[in-house]
Amino acid sequence: MSAPRLIASTLDPDAAARREIxxxxxxxxxxxxxxxxxxxxxxxxxxxxxxxFYGLAQPxxxxxxxxxxxxxxxxxxxxxxxxxxxxxxxVLLTITADTCGRHDTLGGACAAESNQVRYALDxxxxxxxxxxxxxxxxxxxxxxxKRDLASxxxxxxxxxxxxDGGLSFEDGISDAGKYVEMRAETDVLVLVSNCxxxxxxxxxxxxxxxxxxxWD
Amino acid sequence: MTVHxxxxxxxxxxxxxxxxxxxxxxxxxxxxxxxxxxxxxPHIPTERYNMADTLKAQHxxxxxxxxxxxxxxxxxxxxxxxxTLGWHDxxxxxxxxxxxxxxYGDSSYQRDRNAFYRxxxxxxxxxxxKWGLGRQDLVANVNFFSRVHxxxxxxxxxxxxxxxxxxxVELRAEMDTLVVLNTAxxxxxxxxxxxxxxxxxxxxxxEPVREDDYCIGFRPENARAYANTAIYNCQLEGSHA
Numbered sequence: 239m240s241a242p243r244l245i246a247s248t249l250d251p252d253a254a255a256r257r258e259i260x261x262x263x264x265x266x267x268x269x270x271x272x273x274x275x276x277x278x279x280x281x282x283x284x285x286x287x288x289x290x291f292y293g294l295a296q297p298x299x300x301x302x303x304x305x306x307x308x309x310x311x312x313x314x315x316x317x318x319x320x321x322x323x324x325x326x327x328x329v330l331l332t333i334t335a336d337t338c339g340r341h342d343t344l345g346g347a348c349a350a351e352s353n354q355v356r357y358a359l360d361x362x363x364x365x366x367x368x369x370x371x372x373x374x375x376x377x378x379x380x381x382x383x384k385r386d387l388a389s390x391x392x393x394x395x396x397x398x399x400x401x402d403g404g405l406s407f408e409d410g411i412s413d414a415g416k417y418v419e420m421r422a423e424t425d426v427l428v429l430v431s432n433c434x435x436x437x438x439x440x441x442x443x444x445x446x447x448x449x450x451x452x453w454d
Numbered sequence: 455m456t457v458h459x460x461x462x463x464x465x466x467x468x469x470x471x472x473x474x475x476x477x478x479x480x481x482x483x484x485x486x487x488x489x490x491x492x493x494x495x496p497h498i499p500t501e502r503y504n505m506a507d508t509l510k511a512q513h514x515x516x517x518x519x520x521x522x523x524x525x526x527x528x529x530x531x532x533x534x535x536x537x538t539l540g541w542h543d544x545x546x547x548x549x550x551x552x553x554x555x556x557x558y559g560d561s562s563y564q565r566d567r568n569a570f571y572r573x574x575x576x577x578x579x580x581x582x583x584k585w586g587l588g589r590q591d592l593v594a595n596v597n598f599f600s601r602v603h604x605x606x607x608x609x610x611x612x613x614x615x616x617x618x619x620x621x622x623v624e625l626r627a628e629m630d631t632l633v634v635l636n637t638a639x640x641x642x643x644x645x646x647x648x649x650x651x652x653x654x655x656x657x658x659x660x661e662p663v664r665e666d667d668y669c670i671g672f673r674p675e676n677a678r679a680y681a682n683t684a685i686y687n688c689q690l691e692g693s694h695a
Contacts, residue, residue: 298590305505305547305594308610309641314545315608325575325592327550340608344515344545346506351528355511355679368526384500385590387526399604403516403541405509 245318247335247419249275249453256452262445263365263434265374268452269294270422275334275453277419278430280394282446284410286433287393288347288367291322291330294425297380300324304343304389314399315340316391322420330426335419338412342397345407347371347390348435357437367431374429392433393418395440407440458657462637464650465572467581469634471496472627472657474687477535479656480635482599485619486651488640489598490548490574492582492591493523493531494632497690499587501525505544505594511675515604517542517596520672522628522679529683530676531631533669535660536624541616543597548574549641558648571648577636585632598623600640612642617651626660626669628683 251257255274260266262285270276278287293300303325308314310323318336321329346352349368353361368387375382394412399405434445457476462468464487472478480489493503504526512521519537522530534542554573555561561571575592582591599621601613625633639650663670670680 300589303547305545306550308545309547312610313608314604314610325589327552344506345510346504349507349526349528351526351682352504352507352511352524354682355507355524355528355675359678359681384526388593389506397510399515399608401603401605403514403603405515406513407510 243318244337244339245335246337247277249277249419251451253453254451255454258450259447260430260432260450261447262432263370264432265370266430266432266450267374267378268428268450270426270428270452272422272424275419275421276428277417277451278393279417279449279451280338280412281414281448283414284394284412284441285446285448286395286435286441287448288431288433289391289393290387290429292382292386292427292429293324293328293330294427297382297427298386300326300328301386301388302330302391308343314344316343317341329423331420331422333418333420338394338416338418340411341418342392342395343389344405345392345395345397347431348433353437361437364436365434367433370431371429380427407438410440456656456658459655461652461654462635463652464637467577467636468655469581469584469632472631472633474627474629475660476627477658477660478625478633479622480598481620481622481654482617482651483619483654484651485617485621486649487617487637487653488600488643488650489635489637489653490578491596491598491633491635492578492593494587494591494634495525496630496632499585499591499632501527502591502593503531503596509544511679512673515545517544520669522669522676523596524679528679529686530628530679532625532627534623535626535669536622539599539618539621539623541601542623543600543602544594546597546600546602546612546640546642548578548595549638550575553641561648572638574636574638574641577638578634581634581636597640602642610642612640612644614644628680629687
């Protein structure tokens with residue numbers, strides 16, 4: 239694999255409109271207005287940030303679509319320049335800076351039920367991204383629920399595909415202080431689960447906080 | 455013994471509940487078909503085929519014999535019990551009406567009658583609508599008879615000429631499964647002529663599942679997902695579900 243194209247941001251965190259720490263195992267739900275920029279900062283390194291986007295005008299009718307996004311850009315990984323598309327082909331956001339190099343959108347979110355299958359039947363009681371998603375949506379008042387949970391982005395996750403049809407979760411390529419930044423091209427709702435997965439070496443079995451920084 | 459068979463022409467749709475214990479065979483009679491497929495639990499349709507769980511549990515980005523198609527609830531909807539082609543695509547998705555217009559040119563019912571060009575998105579939305587489902591339910595699908603792989607640096611590559619006349623796949627229902635499919639062209643098929651092939655569908659009773667079943671033994675994850683499915687099915691015993 240050739241070296242990823244790293245693009246740093248010129249935005250100054252001290253000039254941000256909003257800064258918020260999201261601890262591991264927590265959800266974060268925020269509206270992002272057209273033209274605003276969101277930076278997700280990996281504070282301690284190799285933390286998976288499971289993220290979904292909805293069109294704010296009609297959240298149940300328009301959402302981020304992983305397959306439309308990768309097919310349109312003809313690449314399975316996301317990085318600077320990637321346009322994040324909805325299923326109807328509208329651009330929801332554009333990734334404008336990325337110091338990590340690439341991000342996954344095929345690995346999905348962990349759930350109690352899939353943890354059972356992937357690791358062991360007795361793992362069902364462990365906290366998961368889908369638990370965070372479902373609770374955040376249930377209390378949000380947007381009218382969103384399980385039906386609205388589709389394939390998400392895993393920022394900072396390294397899930398390589400091989401030409402012979404393999405797919406695996408590999409050790410992360412992120413590090414403390416790396417970040418990805420995206421500009422909203424329309425008003426969007428951002429739903430994040432800062433992943434609590436304890437069964438996967440990709441985060442060194444140590445889920446850690448991230449910072450959300452928003453600029454107008 | 456086949457209990458039902460029918461042909462779905464190219465650029466059309468189809469749906470049916472395949473009850474647990476039945477096998478659906480899908481045949482690409484011409485080698486030009488793409489069968490875009492979504493799966494739901496007909497009793498609780500928010501439970502549905504989950505691309506990510508299917509791929510990560512089986513460490514694969516292709517689907518073939520031995521693979522199971524997982525729901526988001528840690529269960530198995532369908533098992534791929536036979537496959538003569540070796541690779542079916544779970545990541546290419548479906549075409550939009552704009553994609554079809556851009557690639558194949560303008561077409562309309564007014565001009566072309568029933569030969570007008572349809573996209574995967576519109577065919578799915580029509581057929582999903584008949585079950586009370588819609589855009590919220592339009593998740594990542596399987597494209598039977600197509601092959602897409604990630605090359606160097608993740609570049610998506612579509613394998614032209616992958617399909618073979620007579621190729622088939624057999625799907626055993628491990629729980630009742632609503633199968634919704636359409637036969638629009640694969641969205642990455644570079645052909646200039648709009649000529650998607652038909653599929654033949656055949657449904658028959660499955661053989662009893664043996665302890666050494668190939669799909670269950672294919673991966674330890676499959677055995678656990680199958681065990682979860684058995685628990686789900688036992689709660690339906692005695693009901694009409």
